[in-house]
Amino acid sequence: xxxxxxxxxxxxxxxxxxxxxxxxxxxxxxxxxxxxxxxxxxxxxxxxxxxxxxxxxxxxxxxxxxxxxxxxxxxxxxxxxxxxxxxxxxxxxxxxxxxxxxxxxxxxxxxxxxxxxxxxxxxxxxxxxxxxxxxxxxxxxxxxxxxxxxxxxxxxxxxxxxxxxxxxxxxxxxxxxxxxxxxxxxxxxxxxxxxxxxxxxxxxxxxxxxxxxxxxxxxxxxxxxxxxxxxxxxxxxxxxxxxxxxxxxxxxxxxxxxxxxxxxxxxxxxxxxxxxxxxxxxxxxxxxxxxxxxxxxxxxxxxxxxxxxxxxxxxxxxxx
DNA sequence: CGTGTTTGACCGGCGC
DNA sequence: GCGCCGGTCAAACACG
Numbered sequence: 001x002x003x004x005x006x007x008x009x010x011x012x013x014x015x016x017x018x019x020x021x022x023x024x025x026x027x028x029x030x031x032x033x034x035x036x037x038x039x040x041x042x043x044x045x046x047x048x049x050x051x052x053x054x055x056x057x058x059x060x061x062x063x064x065x066x067x068x069x070x071x072x073x074x075x076x077x078x079x080x081x082x083x084x085x086x087x088x089x090x091x092x093x094x095x096x097x098x099x100x101x102x103x104x105x106x107x108x109x110x111x112x113x114x115x116x117x118x119x120x121x122x123x124x125x126x127x128x129x130x131x132x133x134x135x136x137x138x139x140x141x142x143x144x145x146x147x148x149x150x151x152x153x154x155x156x157x158x159x160x161x162x163x164x165x166x167x168x169x170x171x172x173x174x175x176x177x178x179x180x181x182x183x184x185x186x187x188x189x190x191x192x193x194x195x196x197x198x199x200x201x202x203x204x205x206x207x208x209x210x211x212x213x214x215x216x217x218x219x220x221x222x223x224x225x226x227x228x229x230x231x232x233x234x235x236x237x238x239x240x241x242x243x244x245x246x247x248x249x250x251x252x253x254x255x256x257x258x259x260x261x262x263x264x265x266x267x268x269x270x271x272x273x274x275x276x277x278x279x280x281x282x283x284x285x286x287x288x289x290x291x292x293x294x295x296x297x298x299x300x301x302x303x304x305x306x307x308x309x310x311x312x313x314x315x316x317x318x319x320x
Numbered sequence: 321c322g323t324g325t326t327t328g329a330c331c332g333g334c335g336c
Numbered sequence: 337g338c339g340c341c342g343g344t345c346a347a348a349c350a351c352g
Contacts, residue, residue: 172325174344187343191324200343 005261045123154214162186162211168219170199196222 113265157164163186170188178185183203190197204210 104333169324173346176342176344179341185342232329 151218152214152216154212156204157211158209158213158215160209162187162203164201164211164213168192168197178202178205183208190219192219192221 163170169191171191172186173189174187175184176187181202181204182207185200185202186198188201195217197215197219198218200212200214201213204212
């Protein structure tokens, strides 16, 4: 079977010298596909390296991983920690000479009860003001409430640069060696005050050209890259940010947007997906993003449908 | 001086 | 209890 690609070959698309490999900024399927609705055998040509659901759990994040590969489909529900996540990712075979994009979607976001470590730390400060709490000293005992995480999602990107630009400003706060991997994992936190979004960046050791980026939490502010503007003026990425039209990153994203949109159209057509026919039951594929969008706070995110907003008829994307 | 990175130490969960 | 490991802290440092 002829193998088609959902993602754009970075080198082919833009030339490796013009831009760093930012193709991951487009995530055409981010939050878009409900794989439970899709006959995975029909997706055999896709090069989705992994789809991860980091939906929050009462205690530790539980990860359900779906791998969709040629002639291989698995659904894994790891036990109680995040180890299996990276393992699954790392088990993905390398696919040289092709870009790969994967995405994951978060389920219902129980964001009101989620409490970050920073929040807890602030509370600790309040409760124990006057106490010295330098790092060298023992930190105050935490309460028995266990740590809860924000919803997370991860994706894999073929890229030469580790830290992919996404329109937000990040401050690196740590780097750790990863077990069974020669590549370190970097930890970033959004620099905006009161925004506790974090992301981890690591390189797959099975395919060093693949960068695994994991986002945790949701931005409580617009992208600082954009001065302002509505969606119509700029190009919205899938993280709720909108980039101004003249922005270099925006232009780049728009270029890839067009490229990948065409790929998506071709792919859907070859699959027999009547993407312009709302009467098909296959349209259920597109419903999850809308559901997710309604769970996000930012207007930009609400309106952002990524590639689907151009491929899928607008009435399919409307709130019902 | 403000901002961001580096890096060793610390913390907490987990398995044995 | 101990060690491993992922995640975080924060002092030191670099840079514009």
